[in-house]
Amino acid sequence: MPEIIIEQNKDIINYINMLKLPYSEALCNHMVNMISGIIATEGSKNVSSIYSKLTCNRDRSCGSRFLGEYKWNNEYVDYKRINHSLDVVRSNVDEGSIGFLIIDDSLSKKDKSTKKIEGLDYHHSHSDGKTMWSHCVVTSHYKISDYSLPQNYKLYLRKNFFSNKAKKYFKNKQELAMQLIDEFMPVTETTYLLVDAWYTSGKLMLHALRRGYHTIGRIKSNRVIYPGGIKTSVKEFSKYISKDETSLVTAGYDTYYVYKYEGKINDLENAIILFCWSKSDLSDEPVFILSTDISLTTSEILSYYQNRWDIEVSYRYLKNSLGFDEYQVESLISIKRFWSMVFMTYTFLELFRVSKKKTLKLQNLGETIGYFRGQYLVSIAKFAYDCAVKGISVDTVITKLGVVA
Helix, strand or coil: CCCECCCCCHHHHHHHHHHCCCCCHHHHHHHHHHHHHHHHCCCCCCHHHHHHCCECCCCCHHHHHHHHCCCCCHHHHHHHHHHHHHHHHHCCCCCCCEEEEEEEEEEEECCCCCCCCCCCEEEEECCCCEEEEEEEEEEEEEEECCEEEEEEEEEECCHHHHHHHHHHHCCCHHHHHHHHHHHCCCCCCEEEEEECHHHCCHHHHHHHHHCCCEEEEECCCCCEECHHHCCEEHHHHHCCCCHHHCEEEEECCEEEEEEEEEEEECCEEEEEEEEEECCCCCCCCCEEEEECCCCCCHHHHHHHHHHHHHHHHHHHHHHHCCCCCCCCCCCHHHHHHHHHHHHHHHHHHHHHHHHCCCCCCCCCHHHHHHHHHHHHHHHHHHHHHHHHHCCCCHHHHHHHHCCCC
């Protein structure tokens, strides 16, 4: 084990202990180091920079061996993390609380020179409007009461990755999403599945219904409906809707002019589709929101759907603050283990944030990261002071901390 130069955070140690993982103290210590380093590291989060936040071992091989060689199962660790977080939520929310399971996918983009990293391929980026050299990851997120927690992740791999075993192992993104639905364990009676237009297929929504979840999601403009028994697309039908046929609906801080359609759509016998405009003259392109729960009001559908934004916020924190797509390891096992540690870091931070909301008043994950980075700076100050008391030179302290004078 490398020499520890900064005292490990007791909150992180306690969190790892609460997971009750069946691994050695040394391996669990690696997890503490990874979580601490991911939080404390600003800028690039490669393995060596993460480990250098707690140790004087600048050799990335220590962290690389933890991710690639040591014996531990990242899927089991994810299972324990998720179960523990849901147990915490179950103990702290009202039984009648409505939960939202949110599913989407995101790209971890890489430079084209990274040919040795397993599983990379060209995937379409909605934000960039073109294909990007990347990993594509389908993820799930749970929003209920004060909690906004990452759940699980599935790496989407092209058929050609599996070669002649594609028939057995290949799963498309819809199928990966259905796996995430099957694995989810709600803590209250009512849960809605929230998705974007890429996941509102009839197959997925029927699968969710069989699991007990109604779907609320955006649909594409070419979706077929049957007003008055006539087959048409929602886009075409929207051209004949007048302002007098809409209702002014407020959801959160937003106001929409909404037309409500209830009836048959392709793949479903009965559903609600809301045609939503922002402008009073309906001159902007409408957004189409579907709900398989026809008992909901227009306002409820729009308010519930706004919770889908939590997964977009989670991607921002995962990538900009926690280094989700900054891995430089090459094997899939190392990549998935790195993601496991990033998701564990996110989960720890969110559980801590909610548990301390009355005392520390942390409003979001960014403020929580800032709190722990402040604690890290305090630890550095204590370390430097202790070194000074022991007569250790400034140059030696700087070398141990791995900083440039």
